Amino acid sequence: MTSTKSITRSTPSSVQATTISSSLLTVQTPGCGFIDLTSEAAKFVAEVRARDGALTLFIRHTSASLTIQENADPSVLVDLTTALARFAPDDEDAGWTHDTEGPDDMPAHVKTMLTGTSLHVPVLDGKLALGTWQAIYLIEHRTRPHRREVVLQFIGGNR
Template sequence: MRQSHGALSIATRGPGLVEITRGVADWLAAQRIADGLLTVFCRHTSASLLINENAAPAVQRDIQRYFAQAAPESTGYEHDDEGPDDMPAHLRTALTQVSLSIPVADGAMVLGTWQGIFLFEHRARPHSRHIALHVIGE
């Protein structure tokens, strides 16, 4: 059994979904582990990870609209240290995920045909986000 860890840095442009599937796949291929389990972990409390459809851009727009309604920007939150988008970003992260577990077979992620991995930026301004990667297997 072998394991390896690494990281990706993702520049965001503000709120929205950034597909990171290719970057994760490229890192995984370089590890030369044929079968195992990959963990993708977002090291932030105001950004998250999703596996969702990567073929129709309307899916991404609908996801963003849903979360904007579910946790709207407001001055009504007690926690507003960094502005009106601060607490909604934390709520959106709590409603999604910061860690994904993805099976690895034949040296590749076992994703469905239309599945992609997305970093979901919840803050209003651009950020540099850090994703930790870990794979264990043979």
Template structure:
């Protein structure tokens, strides 16, 4: 068994789903692991990770609209506002989604469905530099 770790950095443009599938696929192939388990970890409290449809961009737009309705940014609604009106809603959106993903690796590829892609889900309005930590265990 082999273990590999890696850190990927992404620059977001503000709120939204940032595709990260290709850099993850490229790194998995570079490791030479044929069968294993890939863990992705997001070490931030105002963005998250998700697996979502990668074919129709209106899915991503609808998800963004849904989260705006579910966890609105309203001045005075939240006690925590030190970093701005979007900070506490970003923490709540992260809590409702995922900070980590586990994906089987089969034939040197993450076992994603044909319409699935990996995304970093930025919950803050301003652009940020975000990190995703990868850990791959396998043969």
């Protein structure tokens, strides 16, 4: 059981949600791997003059996904790619029946199901409330390059 002395909470703040701002981010991927979207998300938040609220990111695809992960050590992304490949291998001997677009088609769908298609990031005082070592990533699960679309939507108050 956790001691109440080890838990603290700041005073609640409130803002009336007066705005909904949306934008479509188009990303050309080089193929399988992680693409850092953090700076694009931060630019959007600044552009819409966000103060406090929430940023939602939603990818409009079933073979690519979004995640928040460590941004300090690149080997984390390498290991995550390895783990996803172990969960859903791309090889033809894996027994997948759906292979309309090739042997990496069904594994890409499984990897998307495991990692997700949307993220919710709080915005506090005009900044993404990410932790020190966190970044927002698009994960391309297909071998070939693809054009991916991510909807950015801020809901909250403006400056």
